[in-house]
Amino acid sequence: MHKSGLVELEAVLAVARHRGFRPAAVELGMSTSALSSAVAGLETRLGVRLFHRTTRSVSLTEAGEQFVARVEPALSEIRSATAEANSQRQRPAGTLRINAALGAARMVFAPLVVEYLRRYPDMTIDIVTEGRMIDIVAEGYDAGLRPSELVPRDMIRVPIGHDMRMAVVATPEYFTRHPLPKSPSDLAQHSCIRARLPNGAPYRWEFAKRGETLHVDVPGNLVLDAPLLMLDAVRAGVGLAHLAEWYVAEDIAAGRLVRVLQEWTPPFPGLALYYPAGRHMPAGLRVFIDLIRELESR
DSSP, X not given: OOTTHHHHHHHHHHHHHHTSHHHHHHHHTOOXXXXXXXXXXXXXXXXXXXXXXXXXXXXXXXXXXXXXXXXHHHHHHHHHHHHHXXXXXXXXXXXXXXXXXXXXXXHHIIIIIHHHHHHOTTEEEEEEEOSSOOOTTTTTOSEEEEEXXXXXXXXXXXXXXXXXOEEEEEOHHHHHHSOOOSSGGGGGGSOBEEEEOTTSOEEOEEEEETTEEEEEOOOOSEEESOHHHHHHHHHTTSOBEEEEHHHHHHHHHTTSSEEEOGGGOOOBOOEEEEEETTSOOOXXXXXXXXXXXXXXTO
């Protein structure tokens, strides 16, 4: 095969997965022009067009669909063989790709990721953050990082950290103008920073107490889809926010935010790293899991 053949095959599969050149280039760490050249070079040598290209979409031709169907399992075997050979090294080397929620990535970054890179300087960690849940196998990731309750049932999960809680907070100045809510129903009289889920649906604030569960559609004239933006907004006095406790713990301790409805926000399972069962585990992922367990045992 042409010496750049594997790169070209990876390029074709990435474009087929993402139905576009730009996201495929991001995944592979290439420029869009280099990726396009790689695909075009392979098409020239094959003498067949693999993709239909328009200004708005990219799709496989019939020949492209047949080609990808044959090549994808073979390339998967090559990746597995490479990973297995690499696992025999005394020091892991390569790239560990993790898909994570932004908040989850921030929670583990300092205690886990930094220590991992210190111990294994030949490894690269590529973390992609996004709100939506994806198929980590189909998208080419080694592992995912999410709240445990969101991990797909067919995945192996490795718990990280303790249980989590949500917190309803606002600034002290806000509560000089508004009464403290005593129950979730009181939120109807407040200005709340509303959340939008990754699928575009509005998020209804969740509460539970003594077996009673409530989902409250709170009022408010600000809707955001990122916890960090919500944190900025609540610090600015816009209204009440409903955030994971770890986002606001320092602000509460320092008196910058006041927590309410605490008895309505019970703990729930924390984060988990997860990966597919029944596949060869790359050495980089194996030592990442070992480090998680080591830090958890302290």
